[in-house]
Structure formats: C-alpha cells, structure tokens
Amino acid sequence: MTPRNPLIIGAGPAGLTAGLELVSRGVMPRIYEASAHVGGLARTPSDGAWRVDPGGHRFFTRHEEIMDLWKSLLPHxxxxxxxxxxxxxxxxxxxPYPLKGRDLLMQLGFGTGLRGASNFMWSRFRRGLxxxxxxxxxxxxxxExxxxxxxxxxxxxxVRKTWLADPDHLSSDWANQRIKPIDWRRPSRGHPADQDVFRYPRCGPGQLWDAAAAALTNSGVPLSLNSRIEAIRHDGQNWTIQLQDGNTASGDALFSSMPLQLLxxxxxxxxxxxxxAIAATLRHRAVITVAVALKKHYDIPFNWVYTPGPEFRVGRIQNYGNWSEALAPEGFTGTHLGFEYFTLPHDxxxxxxxxxxxxxxxSDLQALGFDNSELEHVMIVRSQHAYPIYDPGRERNVVRIRDFLRLNHPTLHPIGRNGMHxxxxxxxxxxxxxxxxxxxxxxxxxxxxxxxxxxxxESGILRS
Ligand SMILES: Cc1cc2nc3c(=O)[nH]c(=O)nc-3n(C[C@H](O)[C@H](O)[C@H](O)COP(=O)(O)OP(=O)(O)OC[C@H]3O[C@@H](n4cnc5c(N)ncnc54)[C@H](O)[C@@H]3O)c2cc1C
Incomplete structure (x- = not known):
C-alpha cells in the first residue's frame, strides 16, 4: 500500500482544517503557506496592541462539527x-440592516416610505401573478x-461599488444566501438565543487560526511559511510541488486552497x-482595509456600516470597538474604524x-463628518484574492474544471473559498x-x- 503522506497548499482555514482532520485520522501532512502568516483571509494583522480584522469575520455556522472544532481550539x-x-x-x-419594514416606512420620511412600499407591493404582486x-x-x-x-x-x-460590476452582469446565486429579506414583524423582546448575535475570538479571527497552527505543530506537522508553491506535477502516482526557492516535496495526495485558476x-x-481557457476566466476582487484610529470618540452603535452612496469611495466601515475591545490597546477611548475599499488587482x-x-x-472621513486631524494610528491590509467573482459563467466553468480534475486527478483535492472559487x-x-x-x-x-x-x-447556531 502507498504510504499516506499528503501535501497541503495554504494555511488558511481550509488548509489548517484539512491538516487537523488528517492528524485526527492518524496521518501526518505537510503544509506550505505562501505568506508569512497563517489564517489566510481570516488572519489578524497586528502592530503592537493594534489589531485589524480584514474582513470583519463573524463566526456563525449551522454545522455542529464546525462549532465543535472552533470550541476545541480556543478556550471558552x-x-x-x-x-x-x-x-x-x-x-x-x-x-439598521437587515432591513426592517418599520424603519423603511418611518426613518427616511413619509414620501420615501410610501414610494418604497408601493414599489415593493407591486413587485410582490407581479411575483405572485x-x-x-x-x-x-x-x-x-x-x-423582485x-x-x-x-x-x-x-x-x-x-453592489456596483463592492462588486465593481453592473448588477445586470452579476449572477443572483449568492444574493439569496447573503441578503436577508425585509423583516416585517413587529419588534419583540425575544429569547436571547433568537437575537442576531455571532461569536468572535477576543483578539480577532486570526487568534483561532494561530491556535490551529499551534495544535498542528505540537502534533509534529511541518508547517512552512513563506513557501509559495510555483509548480505542481503529477507523475501518475505521486504529486511533486515546487517551492519558490526551488525546493520540492512529494506526496500521495494534494489538498489545494490556492486559487483554482492558478492551480x-x-x-x-x-x-x-x-x-x-476556462480557468483563465475565473477572477477575483481584492479588498484593502485601512484601519484608522481616531483620538475622538464617536458614538456609532453599529459594528458594520455599509456606505452605498457615491459621496464615499469606501464601501463598508467596520467599527472595531463594537467587535472586540481587544482590537485596540488597553485604555483606548477613541474610535477604531476599518475602511474597506473593494478593488480589482492592478486597478x-x-x-x-x-x-x-x-x-x-x-476625504471619506470628511464626507462622514469626522475630524481627521487627530489620527492616532493607521494600518493598511491588502487582501488580493478576497472575493471570487460570480459572473454568469462561473458556475458552469467551475463545474467543468471540477469534472476534469476529478476524472484525471482523483488524488487532487481543491478545497476552500478560492480553491473551489x-x-x-x-x-x-x-x-x-x-x-x-x-x-x-x-x-x-x-x-x-x-x-x-x-x-x-447568514445565521447559525449559537451555543454557550
Ligand atoms: C472582506 C471579507 C469578509 C469576510 N467575512 C466573513 C465572515 O463574516 N465570516 C466568515 O466566516 N467568513 C468571512 N469571510 C470569508 C473567510 O475569510 C474565508 O471563508 C476563509 O478565509 C477561507 O479560507 P480558505 O482557507 O479557503 O482561504 P484563504 O483564507 O484564502 O487561505 C488560503 C491560503 O492559501 C495561501 N496560498 C495561496 N496561494 C498559494 C501558493 N501558491 N502557495 C502556498 N500558499 C498559497 C494563501 O496565502 C492563504 O493563506 C470574509 C472574507 C472577506 C474577504
């Protein structure tokens, strides 16, 4: 029997999870990560006691096995x-978002509310007909x-600002999953478990992935950082990957979380x-997160603010103080924000x-009415392969690549967000x-x- 010695490309959530699962089944993988850190898009870059969550990563899931894994990695x-x-x-x-009927009718003035409601009813009427x-x-x-x-x-x-595309050229696939319908219920004081809450590692999402990496290295798994894979060969039986520095490694299977088109x-x-040719059509959007700490305290009772208007270049703003106090140094009393700019690589x-x-x-700070003369700290984080682009051909193209790989390379396993596009x-x-x-x-x-x-x-199970 061939020895089991699989290779994993990428130490983001998918690569690290594959590693943990292999170890729990008694197999020792080797992990290669291009960057200098683990966690991929869900890392937490830091500068002293300043920490940045480049996504605003809410932890929620409907899957018990994932929740159990999260809980096993970080203490309660x-x-x-x-x-x-x-x-x-x-x-x-x-x-407030998700949108509530009551706010739509009352908050923006009677005329706007009435116009919105009549348009809404018309679209529902047409859907029903x-x-x-x-x-x-x-x-x-x-x-609709x-x-x-x-x-x-x-x-x-x-959508134009964040997806950098005309909404007529974007498929509706992801919208059902990501955008909540208008809530027309009357506000109620329900059970706390029904509230819209999420879990969060105190020091940001990367805290979890640092813990996963530590668990793997403690089990003896070699995890190589700064190890970009540049070539991948299959000789009919084994996989050989070549690193940027020319070194190679071989194994019986390959789990890849690198972008599918690059694979x-x-x-x-x-x-x-x-x-x-199909693979070359798969594209990504990038995101640049600029974390800005202002000395002055602004009372923004939200953790996430979307800015659809043309008066702002920024697409979304994180209010880190409402995520976790540990994202700023102890005693910080100002306002810690993450400005998210959506862009295409090379634009x-x-x-x-x-x-x-x-x-x-x-200029965005000014448009928001914030005093930008009192900046305390700024950090810039660039995530190149942040969002796989969902154009109308994506689904069909990905299926064709999947089928090709399955048929010709059953021991090659594309995993994760970019790995599967x-x-x-x-x-x-x-x-x-x-x-x-x-x-x-x-x-x-x-x-x-x-x-x-x-x-x-966008909801999940919440257990203590
Ligand atoms: C703005 C934003 C907000 C988000 N919000 C949420 C949220 O609220 N909740 C949530 O659960 N998720 C959220 N996500 C999604 C989450 O970040 C991803 O689901 C998760 O990081 C995917 O993990 P992954 O391992 O598949 O990919 P990645 O995190 O992309 O990791 C892949 C790794 O592979 C490495 N790699 C790539 N190429 C090579 C190569 N050639 N050689 C070696 N290594 C390579 C990369 O450096 C990277 O570390 C968000 C993402 C973004 C961008």
Whole structure:
C-alpha cells in the first residue's frame, strides 16, 4: 500500500482544517503557506496592541462539527458573543440592516416610505401573478425582492461599488444566501438565543487560526511559511510541488486552497487548452482595509456600516470597538474604524500606494463628518484574492474544471473559498476540507456539495 503522506497548499482555514482532520485520522501532512502568516483571509494583522480584522469575520455556522472544532481550539473565555448591529448609511441616516419594514416606512420620511412600499407591493404582486423563473441577475433579484425604489436606494450602488460590476452582469446565486429579506414583524423582546448575535475570538479571527497552527505543530506537522508553491506535477502516482526557492516535496495526495485558476495554470501534465481557457476566466476582487484610529470618540452603535452612496469611495466601515475591545490597546477611548475599499488587482486603488490611499481615506472621513486631524494610528491590509467573482459563467466553468480534475486527478483535492472559487465563509471552507479528507479515505463525501443551499445563510447556531 502507498504510504499516506499528503501535501497541503495554504494555511488558511481550509488548509489548517484539512491538516487537523488528517492528524485526527492518524496521518501526518505537510503544509506550505505562501505568506508569512497563517489564517489566510481570516488572519489578524497586528502592530503592537493594534489589531485589524480584514474582513470583519463573524463566526456563525449551522454545522455542529464546525462549532465543535472552533470550541476545541480556543478556550471558552477567549470567545465573546457579539450582537450583530449593521446599518446602511443613506441620506445621512443610519438605517439598521437587515432591513426592517418599520424603519423603511418611518426613518427616511413619509414620501420615501410610501414610494418604497408601493414599489415593493407591486413587485410582490407581479411575483405572485406568474410562476416566474428564478431571477438570473442580481438586479432582477433585487428588484423582485425589495421593489425598485428600495433596491435602488440600498443595493444597486453598494453592489456596483463592492462588486465593481453592473448588477445586470452579476449572477443572483449568492444574493439569496447573503441578503436577508425585509423583516416585517413587529419588534419583540425575544429569547436571547433568537437575537442576531455571532461569536468572535477576543483578539480577532486570526487568534483561532494561530491556535490551529499551534495544535498542528505540537502534533509534529511541518508547517512552512513563506513557501509559495510555483509548480505542481503529477507523475501518475505521486504529486511533486515546487517551492519558490526551488525546493520540492512529494506526496500521495494534494489538498489545494490556492486559487483554482492558478492551480490549473501550474498543473503538469498541462490540462487541455479549453480547461486552461476556462480557468483563465475565473477572477477575483481584492479588498484593502485601512484601519484608522481616531483620538475622538464617536458614538456609532453599529459594528458594520455599509456606505452605498457615491459621496464615499469606501464601501463598508467596520467599527472595531463594537467587535472586540481587544482590537485596540488597553485604555483606548477613541474610535477604531476599518475602511474597506473593494478593488480589482492592478486597478488604480490597488496600485495607489499608501500615500494615495491616505488622501482617499481623508476625504471619506470628511464626507462622514469626522475630524481627521487627530489620527492616532493607521494600518493598511491588502487582501488580493478576497472575493471570487460570480459572473454568469462561473458556475458552469467551475463545474467543468471540477469534472476534469476529478476524472484525471482523483488524488487532487481543491478545497476552500478560492480553491473551489466559491463565496465560502470560514465554516464552508472548513467543511469542504473535512469532506475532502473523508474522500481521501475512500468515504462517499462530496466537498462540492457544500454551500450549494440557495437559502439564507447568514445565521447559525449559537451555543454557550
Ligand atoms: C472582506 C471579507 C469578509 C469576510 N467575512 C466573513 C465572515 O463574516 N465570516 C466568515 O466566516 N467568513 C468571512 N469571510 C470569508 C473567510 O475569510 C474565508 O471563508 C476563509 O478565509 C477561507 O479560507 P480558505 O482557507 O479557503 O482561504 P484563504 O483564507 O484564502 O487561505 C488560503 C491560503 O492559501 C495561501 N496560498 C495561496 N496561494 C498559494 C501558493 N501558491 N502557495 C502556498 N500558499 C498559497 C494563501 O496565502 C492563504 O493563506 C470574509 C472574507 C472577506 C474577504
């Protein structure tokens, strides 16, 4: 029998989870990470006692096995429970999000409320009249779900700014999972377990992934940082990966969380031309998070503020003080914000350099009415492969690559968000890793079935 000596590309949530699962099944993998840190997109960059969460990573899941894994990695008192309080900043009003019927009708003035409500009822009436097909584009979906007026007010500009695409050119796939419908219920004082809350590692998401990496190295798993994989060969039996420095490593299976198009591009023997051409169409959006600490305290009762309007370049703002106090030095009494700028690799923002970004942030601070003369600390974090782009061809293209790899390379396991080119949160990236490891052991598991449920995903189980 061939010895089990699998290789893992990437030490983000998917790669580390694959590592933990392999170890728990008695197999010792080797992990190679291109960057100098673990955690991937869910890392927590720091500068002294300042910490930045580059996503704003809410921890929620419907999957017990993921919750158990999270709990096993960090002690109980390192987890905090944070109420989810998001808002959309529209016409200088913070409109709480997910949208509530009551706020839509009252907060923005009677005329606006009435117009929104009549548009909304019209779209519902049309939906009810005919057995319509699933909307194909984001714009169709948005108008059908919210009515033209509220769609335009809250989502059209936001999607243009964050997805950098015309809503007519975006598929509606992810919208059902990510955007909650309007809540028309009367506000109630329900049971705390029904509240919209999420879990959070006290020192940011990377705290969890640092703990996972520590557990792996304590078990003897070699985890190499600064080890970018640049070539991948299969000789019919084993995989050999080549690192940036020319070193190589071989194993019986390969778990890859690197972007799927780069994986196909690196593969030897070279995949057929049409597969390479399909892979080349898979694209990503990048995000630049600029964490700004202001000496002055501004009372913003939300942890997340969306800024759809054209008066801001920023797409979304994190209010880190409402995530965890441990993201700022002890005793900090000012305002710690994370400005998220969505961009494409190589566009003006991505190549702007720190100075160029500085002036953009300054004008956003001014547009928000903040005094930017009293900056205490600034940190810039760039995440290049932040969002797999969902254009209308994505689903079909990914399936064709999947089928090609399955047929020709059954011991190659693409895992995680970019590894499978899917809009996965941490829990789904982790699940795809668990299912891939099960498959490696010959079990009938299918990682590609993870995160295919089209219903709303943004909630999960909360247990103490
Ligand atoms: C703005 C934003 C907000 C988010 N909010 C949430 C949230 O609220 N809740 C939530 O659960 N999730 C959230 N996510 C998603 C979460 O970050 C991802 O689901 C998770 O990080 C995916 O893990 P992964 O291991 O699949 O990929 P990644 O985190 O991308 O890790 C992949 C790793 O592979 C490495 N790698 C790539 N190429 C190579 C190579 N050639 N050689 C070696 N290593 C390589 C990378 O450096 C990286 O470390 C958010 C993401 C973003 C961008």
């Amino acid at each position: 008192d390192e987890w905090i429970v944070v109420p989810r309080r998001s808002a959309m900043l529209v016409d200088r009003h913070f409109v 005919r057995a319509i097909d699933r909307p194909q584009t984001f714009r169709q979906w948005g108008i 779900e919210f009515g033209r007026h509220w769609y335009q007010m809250f989502f059209d500009g936001y 196909v591009h690196m593969l030897e023997p070279t995949p057929p031309k049409h597969i390479r 003006d923002l991505w190549v702007a350099g720190d100075e160029g970004l500085g002036s953009i942030v300054e 899917r809009y996965d949160n941490q829990d789904h990236a982790m699940l795809s890793a668990l299912h891939s490891v099960a498959r490696y052991f010959g079990e009938n598991a299918d990682p590609w079935q993870v995160n295919t449920d089209l219903g709303y995903h």
